[in-house]
Amino acid sequence: MPFDLHSLRNGLVVSCQPVKGGPMDRADIVVGFALAALDGGAAGLRIESADYVRAVRAATARPIIGLVKRDLDDSPVRITPWLEDVDALAGAGADIIAYDATDRVRPTTTRALVERIHHHGRIAMADCSVLADAGRALAEGAEIVGSTLAGYTGPVEPTTPDLELVAAMARLTPHVVAEGNIRTPELAAAALRAGAFSVVVGSAITRPEHATSWFRDAVDRAAAERAADAMAGPALALDIGGTKMLAALVEGERVLDTHRMPTPTGGTPGDWLAALFAGIAAWRGRYGSVGVAVTGIVDDGLWSALNARTLNIPERFALVETVAGLAGAPVLAANDAQAAAWGEYRFGAGRGADMVFLTISTGIGGGIVANARLLGGMAGNFGQFVGDDAQGPLEDRVSGKWIAAEAGRHQPGATAREVFAAAAGGQDWANAILDISAGRVAQLARNIQLALDPARIVLGGGIGLAPSYLDRVRQALAELPARLRPDIHAAALGEHAGIVGIADLAGHNPTGGERT
Numbered sequence: 001m002p003f004d005l006h007s008l009r010n011g012l013v014v015s016c017q018p019v020k021g022g023p024m025d026r027a028d029i030v031v032g033f034a035l036a037a038l039d040g041g042a043a044g045l046r047i048e049s050a051d052y053v054r055a056v057r058a059a060t061a062r063p064i065i066g067l068v069k070r071d072l073d074d075s076p077v078r079i080t081p082w083l084e085d086v087d088a089l090a091g092a093g094a095d096i097i098a099y100d101a102t103d104r105v106r107p108t109t110t111r112a113l114v115e116r117i118h119h120h121g122r123i124a125m126a127d128c129s130v131l132a133d134a135g136r137a138l139a140e141g142a143e144i145v146g147s148t149l150a151g152y153t154g155p156v157e158p159t160t161p162d163l164e165l166v167a168a169m170a171r172l173t174p175h176v177v178a179e180g181n182i183r184t185p186e187l188a189a190a191a192l193r194a195g196a197f198s199v200v201v202g203s204a205i206t207r208p209e210h211a212t213s214w215f216r217d218a219v220d221r222a223a224a225e226r227a228a229d230a231m232a233g234p235a236l237a238l239d240i241g242g243t244k245m246l247a248a249l250v251e252g253e254r255v256l257d258t259h260r261m262p263t264p265t266g267g268t269p270g271d272w273l274a275a276l277f278a279g280i281a282a283w284r285g286r287y288g289s290v291g292v293a294v295t296g297i298v299d300d301g302l303w304s305a306l307n308a309r310t311l312n313i314p315e316r317f318a319l320v321e322t323v324a325g326l327a328g329a330p331v332l333a334a335n336d337a338q339a340a341a342w343g344e345y346r347f348g349a350g351r352g353a354d355m356v357f358l359t360i361s362t363g364i365g366g367g368i369v370a371n372a373r374l375l376g377g378m379a380g381n382f383g384q385f386v387g388d389d390a391q392g393p394l395e396d397r398v399s400g401k402w403i404a405a406e407a408g409r410h411q412p413g414a415t416a417r418e419v420f421a422a423a424a425g426g427q428d429w430a431n432a433i434l435d436i437s438a439g440r441v442a443q444l445a446r447n448i449q450l451a452l453d454p455a456r457i458v459l460g461g462g463i464g465l466a467p468s469y470l471d472r473v474r475q476a477l478a479e480l481p482a483r484l485r486p487d488i489h490a491a492a493l494g495e496h497a498g499i500v501g502i503a504d505l506a507g508h509n510p511t512g513g514e515r516t
């Protein structure tokens, strides 16, 4: 039956080319790889050498792209350079014959190779390095063009696929094969989306030596990072809030030492920081990096107030530069709730998952970690969300301040803590206030789920962690279908989340500068 090219449409082709001279370089092993690939759902195979094509052909009728590789003295062309190679591959049973279609010094013209492939009634696949190769190959009659040689004509071997070339070739012909350095299922899918007709994957599946080395390199890099962290010793973490300033020496999630002082009511942020550093002068030399978590917004190391009533600071205060001058070490700065989000992500209730952190206390803050990255700038400022009822920011209708104000009608002067106590004692009015507050947080969590679909939402803060509050939030969400229901957990690091988070971020920031 003549070979039907369409059997490869949207298909995965597995290239079974062992490392030359390596332990897998045996016909029986190549046949084993080929049959295993077909069992796994491959639509076709790419096999090197007439002998191996013959061996695989004897084991399967499925499509085979054949090629011969040679290292020639007088030409850089390696893939099927000779007419005799074409004859041998056709004789061995290849359906498609791949050849080097680059414009380089070569023993035989590409036109002659294509003619010879057609003479045997086979399909010609042009392995290209640039778009011009593909244009020429199509003009010479090749049925398929591949991105096989993209990057391989230069001095340094590529490590990523050239999907732009795939997309450009797809504008010339529908029969484009994406090939070369497709190392993950995601890249294979991206190649198809870029316009490929079929995708060839080789080393990631059939060269254990190569795939092992990628993993080994990644593990080596992580080990080097770990060793560098251990060498760097503790980080200095600062938390500058509206009422208090906290300095701490932090190693991993361990807080080794702390120093607290009230945030001065007068002076500039530069004065406050100088006062804080005077209090921790004895720590000098014990830390290699500094993280600063602050209330407000941090953009490019510059600090601005979000709400001047919480902390009045000059617009775009040079926070990183000022602290670097005082500390003599690289500095990283972030919003305090964002820093706490990172702390919970690294060591607390959000470990390793895409997560949103919500802190409900006097106000509401938050942070977002997506794809292992903490979002900076304004991201996570949930307390500032507004409804369409012009009732002001959400935090004014939820937080500790609001709870205490609502309680005033029933128990003048009551604090939020006292409202929780009254609720625990069975007071209906107190339960009603807490249910309203928790219901609004539940609504916020629901909206966050719809916007970001995090794996978890972590709830912290004095109100968020007060007895019964999380249960009330969960209760308010109980009726939602499971897929829409946020998975809410109590924060695990308590008041240390911010300093642990900012210390960890700072420890991985050897060059300094703001990174959030």
Ligand SMILES: CC(=O)N[C@H](C=O)[C@@H](O)[C@H](O)[C@H](O)COP(=O)(O)O
Residues within 6 Å of the ligand: 015, 017, 067, 148, 149, 152, 179, 180, 181, 182, 200, 201, 202, 203, 204
């Ligand atoms: C440049 C060159 O000589 N490529 C060769 C072509 O057949 C093979 O060595 C590759 O393994 C094949 O293209 C599949 O690519 P990857 O193994 O990166 O998935």
